[in-house]
Amino acid sequence: MSHFEPWSAERAAAIIAEFNGVDGATMPILHEIQHVFGYVPEAVIPMIAKALNQSRAEVYGTVTFYHEFRRELPGRHVLKLCQAEACQSNGSDHLRDCAEKRLGVKLGETTADRRVTIEPIYCLGLCANGPAAQFDDRMVGRLTEEKLEALMAEAQS
Amino acid sequence: MTIKIYVPIDVAALACGADEVALAIQTEALKRGLPVEIVRNGSRGMLWLEPMVEVETAGGRVAYGPVEPKDVAALFDDGFHEGKGKHSLHIGLTEEHPYLKKQQRLTFARCGITDPRSLEAYKLLGGYKGLEKAISLGPKDTVEEVFTSGLRGRGGAGFPTGIKWRTVAAAQADRKYIVINADEGDSGTFSDRMIMEGDPFVLIEGMTIAGLAVGATYGYVYTRSEYPHAIKAMNDAIAIARKAGLLGKGVAGSKYDFDMEVRMGAGAYVCGEETSLLESLEGKRGLVRAKPPLPALVGAFGKPTVINNVMSMASVPIILSEGGKYYADFGMGRSRGTMPVQLAGNLKYGGLVEIAFGCTLGSLVYDFGGGTASGRPERAVQVGGPLGAYLPTHLWETLFDYEAFAAIGAGVGHGGIVLFDDTVDMLKMARFAMHFCAVESCGKCTPCRIGSTRGGETFDKIAAGVEVEKNLALIEELCETMRLGSLCALGGMTPFPVESAIQHFPEDFGRGPKLQAAE
Ligand SMILES: Cc1cc2nc3c(=O)[nH]c(=O)nc-3n(C[C@H](O)[C@H](O)[C@H](O)COP(=O)(O)O)c2cc1C
Ligand code: SF4
Ligand code: FES
Numbered sequence A: 001m002s003h004f005e006p007w008s009a010e011r012a013a014a015i016i017a018e019f020n021g022v023d024g025a026t027m028p029i030l031h032e033i034q035h036v037f038g039y040v041p042e043a044v045i046p047m048i049a050k051a052l053n054q055s056r057a058e059v060y061g062t063v064t065f066y067h068e069f070r071r072e073l074p075g076r077h078v079l080k081l082c083q084a085e086a087c088q089s090n091g092s093d094h095l096r097d098c099a100e101k102r103l104g105v106k107l108g109e110t111t112a113d114r115r116v117t118i119e120p121i122y123c124l125g126l127c128a129n130g131p132a133a134q135f136d137d138r139m140v141g142r143l144t145e146e147k148l149e150a151l152m153a154e155a156q157s
Numbered sequence B: 001m002t003i004k005i006y007v008p009i010d011v012a013a014l015a016c017g018a019d020e021v022a023l024a025i026q027t028e029a030l031k032r033g034l035p036v037e038i039v040r041n042g043s044r045g046m047l048w049l050e051p052m053v054e055v056e057t058a059g060g061r062v063a064y065g066p067v068e069p070k071d072v073a074a075l076f077d078d079g080f081h082e083g084k085g086k087h088s089l090h091i092g093l094t095e096e097h098p099y100l101k102k103q104q105r106l107t108f109a110r111c112g113i114t115d116p117r118s119l120e121a122y123k124l125l126g127g128y129k130g131l132e133k134a135i136s137l138g139p140k141d142t143v144e145e146v147f148t149s150g151l152r153g154r155g156g157a158g159f160p161t162g163i164k165w166r167t168v169a170a171a172q173a174d175r176k177y178i179v180i181n182a183d184e185g186d187s188g189t190f191s192d193r194m195i196m197e198g199d200p201f202v203l204i205e206g207m208t209i210a211g212l213a214v215g216a217t218y219g220y221v222y223t224r225s226e227y228p229h230a231i232k233a234m235n236d237a238i239a240i241a242r243k244a245g246l247l248g249k250g251v252a253g254s255k256y257d258f259d260m261e262v263r264m265g266a267g268a269y270v271c272g273e274e275t276s277l278l279e280s281l282e283g284k285r286g287l288v289r290a291k292p293p294l295p296a297l298v299g300a301f302g303k304p305t306v307i308n309n310v311m312s313m314a315s316v317p318i319i320l321s322e323g324g325k326y327y328a329d330f331g332m333g334r335s336r337g338t339m340p341v342q343l344a345g346n347l348k349y350g351g352l353v354e355i356a357f358g359c360t361l362g363s364l365v366y367d368f369g370g371g372t373a374s375g376r377p378e379r380a381v382q383v384g385g386p387l388g389a390y391l392p393t394h395l396w397e398t399l400f401d402y403e404a405f406a407a408i409g410a411g412v413g414h415g416g417i418v419l420f421d422d423t424v425d426m427l428k429m430a431r432f433a434m435h436f437c438a439v440e441s442c443g444k445c446t447p448c449r450i451g452s453t454r455g456g457e458t459f460d461k462i463a464a465g466v467e468v469e470k471n472l473a474l475i476e477e478l479c480e481t482m483r484l485g486s487l488c489a490l491g492g493m494t495p496f497p498v499e500s501a502i503q504h505f506p507e508d509f510g511r512g513p514k515l516q517a518a519e
């Protein structure tokens, strides 16, 4: 899903301008930036700082504080595997091992062909239907080895 | 006559194929020339049955589940569109299901029954009666009604909601806020998500009542980025309510103004802590603030703020419409009303169970949950998320009640119960608790940030059999330091899962005989 736009300072400026006058606009701006570009490019930090009258360090601090904000482009697909307690009780550890083995990367890494990034996630609110996963925008419950295989095959096709 | 068929739109159902099932039903009905109207409702909370499809009949709604697309043709063959019961997925009348019948649904009264985007359906089932009442009572008596209900915060700390509201009501300011804590980061919990997806108007109505009661004119729902469906449902409902004059200037024709929006977190567990949440809302790092000042006085953007959990606020409409006393008549001791308990993990019948305080933990695990899904012996439950204690079976007679749980060194938290079977390695779980704390720490306090990292390393040594007793003593010391030296409950309560695991399951920590694996 290479649906992300290439970095463009004008586009970023337009996004930032959309939030003119919004209280506490940092997070909504960062989310929108990541939504459009797939990550939060370094170059956007001084732009946000200037628009919101903050220091670069403040904005930088915000970006790095939150697990969700990426500093680089992810793979074409992102597979998030829930690693929290309720999913652990249903065998999420085994599924993580399977995914890591099959893709040859660890959670938090992207395959060399840049097709898939796998990441841990701590609870999707699907704890009664676990193990749970998120594949791009799609939520997956009752994850099994077979379902996981199918997702990875789809990601690599 | 058109046949009404309900296919849930709750993400738990979607994650198990509900959209595909809805499509299959539509297609099959078309093929057979049957006039079918599909309603996308919220979830009833019998999550092991999702996607649970319901067919409206003269005798009531008849349930089938869990339905897969491949079942649909056979279901029609067996007359499911007439509510017939030949198919093996036939459950029977939804309302008669013991899982629902044994509950006391107050907050979740409508969830799963209606289309969450239908304001009309919401009003038909008692919606906006609470606001009407609040408008006629006025601010002061509205706060007192909430006080009378005995409602305590459902986010974890259990602080009386009425007292919080009184403080904000009494504060003088040009602007006040209602902030909803919808960060629901605890593993094993999903009640906030279910209400936002399944009955979003109840949260909007609750917030509007709160605004009127304390003199706040604007509200934020701060929720997690892991909940895109809930965010969509809330945004849709807010737009509908605004259009209907139920948000904005002079809500419902009254003299009170109230409007609101949804804000999204970014994968930081600590932002569920109320002051960290406020920092995040203001666009900063989620560093926990020292209290005082209380958020009630210096909250969002420096203004007096009511900050409540989704469940607390979603209980407000019924407290107003039926009266605080009605709500308080449920429950026991100082735990009044009902608790939306979430049964999760390795359970046969996972789901949402709203029940008056005072039932036993065991009845929740066995009578509702049906024991393990794996069929293996039960070994432990963790109650209250990553900061909750691990409890062995011999403590399951404990009553579900804030004080009774405190007495056994545990907490009710946000009502999540996660069951583990006998394959669980409690050392691994204790280590995970430390690891989670290290990853999620906001970094302000050394014991939380560094102590948890040390704790993880120490558990690695214990697992390797290195100086076990000495290292367990070190863990104990670390826990004590974290308890005393942490500003918030992330560092302060991580000792709960760690110490309860060691105390109740010593055999997993190289103490006492290893548990015999029941093969
Ligand atoms: C680390 C941490 C995480 C928390 N997460 C949540 C949460 O996800 N949702 C919530 O409502 N409260 C959470 N709380 C509790 C809040 O700080 C606060 O008590 C609550 O929002 C108050 O609302 P209530 O009185 O309605 O419960 C958390 C607390 C801590 C220390
Ligand atoms: S205990 Fe941990 S999370 Fe809480 S304020 Fe201290 S460092 Fe931050
Ligand atoms: S613990 Fe995995 S979805 Fe909640």
Ligand code: FES
Pocket: A095, A098, A099, A102, A144, A145, A146, A148, A149
């Ligand atoms: S081996 Fe387990 S998913 Fe492939």
